[in-house]
Amino acid sequence: MTSTLPAATGTEVAAQDTRVPVTVPAPRPAFRFRSSRPDLIVCGLLLAAILAVQGWNITAYPTLSDDEGTYLAQAWAVQNGHGLAHYTYWYDHPPFGWVQIALLTWIPARIAPELMTVGSMRFVMLLVSAVSAVLVHVLARRLLLPVWAAGLAMVLFGLSPLSVVLQREIFLDNIAVMWTLLAFTLAASPSRHLWHHFGAGLAAAAGVLTKETMLVVLPAVFLTMWRHSHRDTRKFALTGAVTACALIGLSYPLFALLKGELLPGAGHVSLWDGIIYQMSRAGSGFILDPHSGSYGVLHSWLYYDRVLPLGGLAGALLVLLTWRWSVTARALAGPALAVAILTLVAMRPSGYLPAMYVIQALPFLALVLAGSAASVVHLVLNRWRGGAGRRSVTWLRYTLVALLVAAAGVYVVPRWYDGDRTAVTADANAPYRGASHWLTHKVQDPEHTRVLVDDALWLDLVHAGYRPGLGVIWFYKADLDPAVTRTMPGGWRALDYVVASPTVRRDAVDLPNVKAAIEHSTPVATFGTGDDRIEIRRIDQATGGNR
Amino acid sequence: MGIWGDLLLTSVFIAAVSLALFWMAAFTLWWQMHAWRTPEVLASTRFGSPDGGEHLSFSLLLPARHEQAVLDHTIQRLLESTHADYEIIVIVGHDDPETAEVARKAAARDGRVRVVVDHHERKNKPKAMNTALPHCRGDVVGVFDAEDQVHPELLAHVDHAFRTTGADVVQGGVQLINFHSSWYSLRNCLEYFFWFRSRLHLHAQKGFIPLGGNTVFVRTDVLRDADGWDPDCLAEDCDLGVRLSSVGKKVVVAYDSDMVTREETPGSLMSLLKQRTRWNQGFLQVYRKKDWKQLSGFGQRLLARYTLMTPFLQAFSGVVIPLNAAIALFLDVPVGIAFLTFLPLVTAAVTFVFEVVGLHDFGKQYRLRVRFIHYVKLIVGGPFYQVLLAGAAVRAVWREQRGRNDWELTSHVGAHLTAADVIRPSREDVAA
Numbered sequence: 001m002t003s004t005l006p007a008a009t010g011t012e013v014a015a016q017d018t019r020v021p022v023t024v025p026a027p028r029p030a031f032r033f034r035s036s037r038p039d040l041i042v043c044g045l046l047l048a049a050i051l052a053v054q055g056w057n058i059t060a061y062p063t064l065s066d067d068e069g070t071y072l073a074q075a076w077a078v079q080n081g082h083g084l085a086h087y088t089y090w091y092d093h094p095p096f097g098w099v100q101i102a103l104l105t106w107i108p109a110r111i112a113p114e115l116m117t118v119g120s121m122r123f124v125m126l127l128v129s130a131v132s133a134v135l136v137h138v139l140a141r142r143l144l145l146p147v148w149a150a151g152l153a154m155v156l157f158g159l160s161p162l163s164v165v166l167q168r169e170i171f172l173d174n175i176a177v178m179w180t181l182l183a184f185t186l187a188a189s190p191s192r193h194l195w196h197h198f199g200a201g202l203a204a205a206a207g208v209l210t211k212e213t214m215l216v217v218l219p220a221v222f223l224t225m226w227r228h229s230h231r232d233t234r235k236f237a238l239t240g241a242v243t244a245c246a247l248i249g250l251s252y253p254l255f256a257l258l259k260g261e262l263l264p265g266a267g268h269v270s271l272w273d274g275i276i277y278q279m280s281r282a283g284s285g286f287i288l289d290p291h292s293g294s295y296g297v298l299h300s301w302l303y304y305d306r307v308l309p310l311g312g313l314a315g316a317l318l319v320l321l322t323w324r325w326s327v328t329a330r331a332l333a334g335p336a337l338a339v340a341i342l343t344l345v346a347m348r349p350s351g352y353l354p355a356m357y358v359i360q361a362l363p364f365l366a367l368v369l370a371g372s373a374a375s376v377v378h379l380v381l382n383r384w385r386g387g388a389g390r391r392s393v394t395w396l397r398y399t400l401v402a403l404l405v406a407a408a409g410v411y412v413v414p415r416w417y418d419g420d421r422t423a424v425t426a427d428a429n430a431p432y433r434g435a436s437h438w439l440t441h442k443v444q445d446p447e448h449t450r451v452l453v454d455d456a457l458w459l460d461l462v463h464a465g466y467r468p469g470l471g472v473i474w475f476y477k478a479d480l481d482p483a484v485t486r487t488m489p490g491g492w493r494a495l496d497y498v499v500a501s502p503t504v505r506r507d508a509v510d511l512p513n514v515k516a517a518i519e520h521s522t523p524v525a526t527f528g529t530g531d532d533r534i535e536i537r538r539i540d541q542a543t544g545g546n547r
Numbered sequence: 548m549g550i551w552g553d554l555l556l557t558s559v560f561i562a563a564v565s566l567a568l569f570w571m572a573a574f575t576l577w578w579q580m581h582a583w584r585t586p587e588v589l590a591s592t593r594f595g596s597p598d599g600g601e602h603l604s605f606s607l608l609l610p611a612r613h614e615q616a617v618l619d620h621t622i623q624r625l626l627e628s629t630h631a632d633y634e635i636i637v638i639v640g641h642d643d644p645e646t647a648e649v650a651r652k653a654a655a656r657d658g659r660v661r662v663v664v665d666h667h668e669r670k671n672k673p674k675a676m677n678t679a680l681p682h683c684r685g686d687v688v689g690v691f692d693a694e695d696q697v698h699p700e701l702l703a704h705v706d707h708a709f710r711t712t713g714a715d716v717v718q719g720g721v722q723l724i725n726f727h728s729s730w731y732s733l734r735n736c737l738e739y740f741f742w743f744r745s746r747l748h749l750h751a752q753k754g755f756i757p758l759g760g761n762t763v764f765v766r767t768d769v770l771r772d773a774d775g776w777d778p779d780c781l782a783e784d785c786d787l788g789v790r791l792s793s794v795g796k797k798v799v800v801a802y803d804s805d806m807v808t809r810e811e812t813p814g815s816l817m818s819l820l821k822q823r824t825r826w827n828q829g830f831l832q833v834y835r836k837k838d839w840k841q842l843s844g845f846g847q848r849l850l851a852r853y854t855l856m857t858p859f860l861q862a863f864s865g866v867v868i869p870l871n872a873a874i875a876l877f878l879d880v881p882v883g884i885a886f887l888t889f890l891p892l893v894t895a896a897v898t899f900v901f902e903v904v905g906l907h908d909f910g911k912q913y914r915l916r917v918r919f920i921h922y923v924k925l926i927v928g929g930p931f932y933q934v935l936l937a938g939a940a941v942r943a944v945w946r947e948q949r950g951r952n953d954w955e956l957t958s959h960v961g962a963h964l965t966a967a968d969v970i971r972p973s974r975e976d977v978a979a
Binding site: 192195232237259 | 882
């Protein structure tokens, strides 16, 4: 018998729902961002406000930083096929961060190569900010916060003067934050889908490969996943996510292995050396010791905003203390743990605390603070409500909430107004623009001129016709990169100019060649005044002899 | 061309193979994990609780060939069923007096047992069942193997599932239990676990399903309309499922660890290889019969094509994955290409991890003690099992090419039964 059944003509054999009806565990009240009109409206309006404040005057404020220039120059190197960096890539950070910057800036850089400078390319960071801000809102809703609190988290995250300043800059941390927020959002997926959790692991790994310091936040991602997964599928979800994260994370050492640069050896850089360098960076002291560098960094943050960092810390403390009683506190366990871990790491007395460190904490501070606000409001409105509350009591409750809101507004609004007004009006980069203009137009033969600059100017000079790498030289490399020092047999004498920006002057102390170049040169043009000035100094060839 | 041309060619080739392997493994993994996608999906794979009403009558087919040692035990256990209306039809060969004797004694003891004798010169399971089909009086025909341990409440659950879903076919779970017997039985058990616990539900949902060999229930009229089983196919179970689902018959799959039919793995590596060869060859035959082409959806046909070819893709990937990685490590290809070659390894690693978690879940579900050494065996045995699967696949192709499609039966030693249940001599494979 090999006959086949006659085809059922005309009847569609569609995919069937063949599941046996049984008592399915009641799904949690599902929040669907895409189909929730209030959420879309709140999120859309706030996003517009955030983009307006962050985008307006983005090129002129804050001051261009050497790090931004480095990441962008490395992205430029990727785009132009020069490898993973504008100098030898030495495993200082995983390259995924600026590979993404290269992708984001690819199209504008194709259209107009001279746009590839720090000031103009800051605009791509708006895209990162926008995605992160929306993710903060979605995550807040998935962590069971009401719409207004999700909006508040978004405002705190996107409009705090501290956020505005830091999120404008081309920092890897901002991109890593975006990935980590995606990981949190997927971990808290209301459908508790295995592959959402798997995706959370992938996103977390992408975050770590963008900026390795995100590693410390991973426990908070997995805690969130633990809390949001179902007992019956949890072990598959969590092991899947951890596996995904680990496997993608391992691609970095694998990359080093394939290039033969995993372990140290003669004549090449190595991942091992890179890690040793990062782990042994000189500590910046205990953060609460007024004489330490870390204390200075902390105060540079608090200068822009106290509400988000300090309020967020207090909120995290509140969440941890009210863990047993408050539903909101338990829902916020993940972000609160992230804040706690990042705080403890910052408190290491021997650790190095970079200025952008706080960027990683911003979304979690915002979520925890907004969640605490939601808890307090809920407490005032609903606690000790016996049966049908009397009308006067209800009225009193609302008055109290209104007073709290007003008090918070009176404290926060003027301070943020000042901070954000500075951000949208101040021009901190006139000296850089002046220096760039001078070096572009006043130097006769850029192709045969050698200049020491910090990376904020490096791409400007490449576009002006200086030779990338050995003509326009990132000042650190004049002392630290054998491939560059080899071309400078006479040390500072091999140079024509040194552009003494605040960064160059600060770090010249530990860089003999740079220091000598500054000492054996005279300013030919100065832009700005005081400590922020940028001097273009010509090397004194009379005292230097032949080059 | 020269060295650059060679390098480019190698690179393109490696990249293409790597990506193909990656997607193959990724899809297989995706489907394997179907039941655990969400808690709701997992809950929906179980049997619904019976409501007490029993309206269907069952004819349970029990083909037995040289199974005198276990047959009586199986019949006894089937007679313990809580369902009120069923008959057991034991099918024995005319040349197998020992088994027939056991069956006749059982029939004499209990009126619900009947014996049908199969007089075919060359015997196989589909012929035996086709012989019994005209004798079935029940609304639903169920199939069990002579060594199966069937749960007493299974029929009540199946009855409920038929009535509440309007299904034409209900496939219950089958589970190999003796994971501790050997390294390959561990992997074999886990294969069944992932297949019946998870993957089959996806097939039922997509409307294309290769049925299992037992614990399968079909409405008698549907089965008769389909002319029963294909006597020339080595995987008549798979074939029946493909034919029924291809014309839109509704198939429901339900899996409850309490309710599964417990079986044993083949007693030796060689008999496992023979069993797998037979299945693979059967899959190949089903593929060549082209019944699946009647499926209306493009996706369904693709799933059918892929599923029926899986043994061969598996064989192929088992050989190529390590080769590919070795090429990447030792040949001087660009870093980007070398990276791609690791993609299949990534999916393989994820599969391994999920297998470990699956073994843990298996132990929990069946209240079996899974020790650390079993996890080690699972991991270490993985590549060797791949070799076995690849061997079976190659053997199947070779046999199909040579036109050899006789049955290589699997012998059963009763490892899934506790020692007190039964003591039986082990038996050589039956050469047909």
